[in-house]
Amino acid sequence: MSVGKVNSHLSESDTTGRRRSQRAHQAILKSALAILTEQGYRALTIEGVAKRAEVGKQTIYRWWSSKAAIVLEALTVEAQERLPIPDTGSVRDDLELLLSSTLQELVQRTGPIVRSLMAEAQLDPEFGRAFREDFITQRRAVLFEVLQRGQRRGEISNTADLELIVDLIYGAMWYRLLNQHAPLDENFAQRLLEQIFVGLH
Amino acid sequence: MSVGKVNSHLSESDTTGRRRSQRAHQAILKSALAILTEQGYRALTIEGVAKRAEVGKQTIYRWWSSKAAIVLEALTVEAQERLPIPDTGSVRDDLELLLSSTLQELVQRTGPIVRSLMAEAQLDPEFGRAFREDFITQRRAVLFEVLQRGQRRGEISNTADLELIVDLIYGAMWYRLLNQHAPLDENFAQRLLEQIFVGLH
Amino acid sequence: MSVGKVNSHLSESDTTGRRRSQRAHQAILKSALAILTEQGYRALTIEGVAKRAEVGKQTIYRWWSSKAAIVLEALTVEAQERLPIPDTGSVRDDLELLLSSTLQELVQRTGPIVRSLMAEAQLDPEFGRAFREDFITQRRAVLFEVLQRGQRRGEISNTADLELIVDLIYGAMWYRLLNQHAPLDENFAQRLLEQIFVGLH
Amino acid sequence: MSVGKVNSHLSESDTTGRRRSQRAHQAILKSALAILTEQGYRALTIEGVAKRAEVGKQTIYRWWSSKAAIVLEALTVEAQERLPIPDTGSVRDDLELLLSSTLQELVQRTGPIVRSLMAEAQLDPEFGRAFREDFITQRRAVLFEVLQRGQRRGEISNTADLELIVDLIYGAMWYRLLNQHAPLDENFAQRLLEQIFVGLH
DNA sequence: GACTAACCGAGACGGTACGTCCCGTCTTAAG
DNA sequence: CTTAAGACGGGACGTACCGTCTCGGTTAGTC
Numbered sequence: 001m002s003v004g005k006v007n008s009h010l011s012e013s014d015t016t017g018r019r020r021s022q023r024a025h026q027a028i029l030k031s032a033l034a035i036l037t038e039q040g041y042r043a044l045t046i047e048g049v050a051k052r053a054e055v056g057k058q059t060i061y062r063w064w065s066s067k068a069a070i071v072l073e074a075l076t077v078e079a080q081e082r083l084p085i086p087d088t089g090s091v092r093d094d095l096e097l098l099l100s101s102t103l104q105e106l107v108q109r110t111g112p113i114v115r116s117l118m119a120e121a122q123l124d125p126e127f128g129r130a131f132r133e134d135f136i137t138q139r140r141a142v143l144f145e146v147l148q149r150g151q152r153r154g155e156i157s158n159t160a161d162l163e164l165i166v167d168l169i170y171g172a173m174w175y176r177l178l179n180q181h182a183p184l185d186e187n188f189a190q191r192l193l194e195q196i197f198v199g200l201h
Numbered sequence: 202m203s204v205g206k207v208n209s210h211l212s213e214s215d216t217t218g219r220r221r222s223q224r225a226h227q228a229i230l231k232s233a234l235a236i237l238t239e240q241g242y243r244a245l246t247i248e249g250v251a252k253r254a255e256v257g258k259q260t261i262y263r264w265w266s267s268k269a270a271i272v273l274e275a276l277t278v279e280a281q282e283r284l285p286i287p288d289t290g291s292v293r294d295d296l297e298l299l300l301s302s303t304l305q306e307l308v309q310r311t312g313p314i315v316r317s318l319m320a321e322a323q324l325d326p327e328f329g330r331a332f333r334e335d336f337i338t339q340r341r342a343v344l345f346e347v348l349q350r351g352q353r354r355g356e357i358s359n360t361a362d363l364e365l366i367v368d369l370i371y372g373a374m375w376y377r378l379l380n381q382h383a384p385l386d387e388n389f390a391q392r393l394l395e396q397i398f399v400g401l402h
Numbered sequence: 403m404s405v406g407k408v409n410s411h412l413s414e415s416d417t418t419g420r421r422r423s424q425r426a427h428q429a430i431l432k433s434a435l436a437i438l439t440e441q442g443y444r445a446l447t448i449e450g451v452a453k454r455a456e457v458g459k460q461t462i463y464r465w466w467s468s469k470a471a472i473v474l475e476a477l478t479v480e481a482q483e484r485l486p487i488p489d490t491g492s493v494r495d496d497l498e499l500l501l502s503s504t505l506q507e508l509v510q511r512t513g514p515i516v517r518s519l520m521a522e523a524q525l526d527p528e529f530g531r532a533f534r535e536d537f538i539t540q541r542r543a544v545l546f547e548v549l550q551r552g553q554r555r556g557e558i559s560n561t562a563d564l565e566l567i568v569d570l571i572y573g574a575m576w577y578r579l580l581n582q583h584a585p586l587d588e589n590f591a592q593r594l595l596e597q598i599f600v601g602l603h
Numbered sequence: 604m605s606v607g608k609v610n611s612h613l614s615e616s617d618t619t620g621r622r623r624s625q626r627a628h629q630a631i632l633k634s635a636l637a638i639l640t641e642q643g644y645r646a647l648t649i650e651g652v653a654k655r656a657e658v659g660k661q662t663i664y665r666w667w668s669s670k671a672a673i674v675l676e677a678l679t680v681e682a683q684e685r686l687p688i689p690d691t692g693s694v695r696d697d698l699e700l701l702l703s704s705t706l707q708e709l710v711q712r713t714g715p716i717v718r719s720l721m722a723e724a725q726l727d728p729e730f731g732r733a734f735r736e737d738f739i740t741q742r743r744a745v746l747f748e749v750l751q752r753g754q755r756r757g758e759i760s761n762t763a764d765l766e767l768i769v770d771l772i773y774g775a776m777w778y779r780l781l782n783q784h785a786p787l788d789e790n791f792a793q794r795l796l797e798q799i800f801v802g803l804h
Numbered sequence: 805g806a807c808t809a810a811c812c813g814a815g816a817c818g819g820t821a822c823g824t825c826c827c828g829t830c831t832t833a834a835g
Numbered sequence: 836c837t838t839a840a841g842a843c844g845g846g847a848c849g850t851a852c853c854g855t856c857t858c859g860g861t862t863a864g865t866c
Contacts, residue, residue: 017841018831024843042324047821056844061823118379119323122316123243128381136380163383164392167373172365174379175372178319179337180329182364191365198399218810219862225812248852257813262854420835420837444726449826458839463828520781521725524718525645530783538782565785566775566794573778574770580721580777581739582731584766593767600801620815621857627817650847659818664849 020063027053028060029074036071041116044071068120068127075113076134079105085142091150092197098146099169099189102139106177107184115178140166168196221264228254229261230275234314237272242317245272269321269328276314277335280306286343292351293398299347300370300390303340307378308385316379341367369397422465429455430462431476435515438473443518446473470522470529477515478536487544493552494599500548501571501591504541508579509586517580542568570598623666630656631663632677639674644719647674671723671730678716679737682708688745694753695800701749702772702792705742709780710787718781743769771799 031052035044044067050057064070083105086097106114117135121128143166150156172192176182232253236245245268251258265271284306287298307315318336322329344367351357373393377383433454437446446469452459466472485507488499508516519537523530545568552558574594578584634655638647647670653660667673686708689700709717720738724731746769753759775795779785 015833016839017833018843019841021843045821046823050844054844056842056846057823058825058845059843062842115323119320122320122379132380132382136382140382161392161396164373164396167376167383168369168393168396171372171374171376172368173372174376175368178323178375179333181333181337181341182368188365191362192369195362195365195369217808217864219812219864220810222812222862246852247854251813255813257811257815258854259814259856260812263811423838426838447826448828452839456839458837458841459828460830460840461838464837517725521722524722524781534782534784538784542784563794563798566798569775569778569785570771570795570798573774573776574767575774576778576781577770577774580725581735583735583739583743584770593764594771597764597767597771619813619859621817622815624817648847649849653818657818659816659820660849661819661851662817665816 021059024053024055024059025063028055028064028070029077032067032070033074036113036116040112041071041119066120066124066127068117068124069130071113072117072127072131072134075110075117076138079110083142085145087146087149089153091146091153091155092193094146094150095143095169095193096189098143099173099193100186103173103184103186103189106173111177111184118174118178140170143169165196169193222260225254225256225260226264229256229265229271230278233268233271234275237314237317241313242272242320267321267325267328269318269325270331272314273318273328273332273335276311276318280311284343286346288347288350290354292347292354292356293394295347295351296344296370296394297390299344300374300394301387304374304385304387304390307374312378319375319379341371344370366397370394423461426455426457426461427465430457430466430472431479434469434472435476438515438518442514443473443521468522468526468529470519470526471532473515474519474529474533474536477512477519485544487547489548489551491555493548493555493557494595496548496552497545497571497595498591500545501575501595502588505575505586505588505591508575513579520576520580542572545571567598571595624662627656627658627662628666631658631667631673632680635670635673636677639716639719643715644674644722669723669727669730671720671727672733674716675720675730675734675737678713678720682713686745688748690749690752692756694749694756694758695796697749697753698746698772698796699792701746702776702796703789706776706787706789706792709776714780714787721777721781743773746772768799772796 028049031049032044035048035052046057046060046067049055049067049070050060060070064073083098083101086094088094088097117131121131144162147156147160147162147165151158151160151162156162169192173184176184176188182188229250232250233245236249236253247258247261247268250256250268250271251261261271265274284299284302287295289295289298318332322332345363348357348361348363348366352359352361352363357363370393374385377385377389383389430451433451434446437450437454448459448462448469451457451469451472452462462472466475485500485503488496490496490499519533523533546564549558549562549564549567553560553562553564558564571594575586578586578590584590631652634652635647638651638655649660649663649670652658652670652673653663663673667676686701686704689697691697691700720734724734747765750759750763750765750768754761754763754765759765772795776787779787779791785791
């Protein structure tokens with residue numbers, strides 16, 4: 001999970017003093033997302049979020065270590081249940097469902113946000129760690145589980161390197177997302193899985 | 202090639218007036234790389250490059266549109282001939298050579314630089330275009346050619362979607378490079394190609 | 403005495419509820435003086451005093467209107483009996499005693515504190531009033547009484563403007579204290595009184 | 604003269620680079636004075652001056668070390684010729700002229716400014732030095748010269764301690780200015796000089 | 805050989821945002 | 836009702852860089 005330095009709001013156990021303001025907490029997440037979608041990540045500043053959320057800057061710095069940390073929380077909070085793990089009994093079907101819904105989400109909603117966070121993860125090592133732990137690893141786990149179930153059922157050979165398969169699928173997806181050289185459409189999902197599958201018997 | 206806005210030093214055809222200072226040009230590239238490796242991309246500023254290169258800021262702005270553009274030029278200039286296109290007669294061998302040398306280069310030298318540029322490409326659309334055209338597309342072209350030769354030779358089926366194969370190989374590589382969740386070693390190269398190949402008959 | 407708004411701790415007559423903590427009261431005065439002497443008035447903050455005194459900020463705000471008010475109380479409390487009114491039977495001797503002890507006190511202990519309070523009195527009109535009433539006026543009264551006794555005894559002419567004499571003596575003293583252009587030593591005291599006295603017959 | 608650290612605009616000798624903007628220089632002084640007279644010293648902030656003068660904060664910090672330094676320059680610049688040294692041939696007349704015009708200036712125009720600067724001089728040692736050198740010492744010199752001329756003419760005894768006389772006159776004046784316990788009017792000037800003079804034969 | 809144009813270094817300029825400090829107020833649980 | 840603790844909205848600080856501008860000076864041609 002998160003290291004805590006990057007997003008320390010999780011450890012809130014002290015009994016003394018005034019409690020954290022839920023109003024401020026929510027307003028900050030909401031304002032950050034609003035600025036992000038309206039003006040883009042480059043225009044996202046702590047100062048701007050504070051002003052829009054009608055909040056002191058210190059209140060932001062108290063709970064988040066960077067603007068990227070705010071966005072990450074906003075993203076993970078709202079994307080919590082949107083991606084249920086499919087379990088149809090067929091790996092191929094599960095993968096199709098998972099990949100389709102992931103691509104749809106990226107194309108329609110979170111693409112730009114997710115790209116910005118990946119960028120920030122490269123520039124800020126501490127955030128990079130948090131992003132990997134809070135986001136990348138989570139997604140990998142879901143895909144891995146689907147593959148594992150398929151392997152147990154015998155649909156995928158026992159010798160297959162599932163971690164590598166995950167890298168291949170998500171790698172190709174991210175590669176297209178980041179370079180924008182080709183669309184992330186249904187056709188891409190189909191061809192990708194097809195190509196993967198021939199190597200899985 | 203580059204759009205020109207991003208890296209306009211190529212068009213230097215005027216006849217009158219003082220010529221561009223090669224001394225300044227080289228000093229800027231060198232200083233940028235030095236700061237980059239010593240302190241990282243976050244610490245790289247136009248002001249810092251100017252000071253270190255003993256150059257006026259205007260001189261930088263005259264020839265480059267952003268600090269990322271400087272780094273991109275520094276990278277492409279020096280990495281020009283380091284990656285010759287292998288042509289052994291065997292796709293598999295060619296791919297092994299290409300992937301190995303690419304990974305080696307990333308791990309030993311250019312990894313952090315290339316990650317920073319990919320980050321910047323997400324945050325600055327204009328630079329993103331230049332990065333894709335000057336870097337990503339070039340690399341894709343090399344890999345594509347190797348695959349195409351194999352296809353002509355019959356080593357790869359005629360129905361194979363070569364663009365997708367490129368996405369799979371480079372995608373997995375970038376995915377690991379950006380997320381740092383697993384090493385970019387020889388083992389990775391082998392397993393990756395193996396997995397790809399079973400799907401290529 | 404003080405207006406009460408500035409330093410309201412004097413009126414403590416309520417019967418119900420928890421009583422004022424003497425422990426906190428003393429700790430605040432002590433901490434303020436400690437910070438003042440160790441780091442100077444600029445470094446003196448309510449927040450700092452609260453932390454050092456292990457006291458809530460509210461507790462300070464409840465009893466004092468500003469940090470200057472705390473310092474003023476700390477100063478007047480401890481300097482209460484240090485300056486007894488001399489009464490030797492000779493104005494000249496009384497003045498010498500009074501002036502010497504005052505200068506000594508300033509030079510050895512309270513100089514920096516008193517300068518800071520005079521500064522604050524210029525910047526904060528409300529505190530200025532309290533400072534004049536609790537400090538300046540008190541000191542003037544003592545000097546005035548000494549002079550008046552001399553006048554009654556016939557040592558000072560009946561036409562002499564005693565208020566003006568007070569202004570001259572304390573004025574010169576403060577002027578040197580604030581500008582630091584010359585020492586506040588015994589020689590200064592002697593020459594000052596001498597010069598004053600020729601004008602008093 | 605000024606130490607340079609506090610108000611470094613005096614040493615402007617470099618030949619290279621863009622020249623200091625006179626427009627900005629004047630706008631800053633003017634804006635500072637305007638805010639000062641409209642809202643008082645407490646409301647005077649670097650940020651406020653920058654905004655009003657339509658100037659970057661850095662431009663202020665480049666040339667002045669504090670807001671007090673700005674005010675000091677604004678004050679000394681404009682009060683340059685307002686106080687000519689009187690030379691009537693009579694010390695008494697000269698002193699009356701000098702004291703009257705000084706009091707008038709204080710009462711009508713510069714009183715609040717000068718009080719704020721004296722306050723700042725207590726809180727900021729570095730500015731204190733500059734204030735003493737650029738302001739206090741200047742004023743003392745004028746008064747001293749008048750007294751000295753009188754002494755040479757024989758109007759004042761040769762044994763009189765002129766520095767002390769200066770302390771007495773300006774001391775009383777400042778004491779009233781800072782404590783506001785009595786008016787700085789013509790009557791005060793007359794009585795003050797009278798009292799001083801009996802001691803000077 | 806002067807003229808002209810573009811380039812060069814230096815660095816001041818107006819401006820934005822940073823991350824920090826402290827203000828004075830508020831909310832909480834404990835006494 | 837006070838206390839210690841500490842979060843809150845807010846204002847200003849002094850700093851770092853941004854991209855632009857204005858200097859005097861340099862380095863090429865072209866006339």
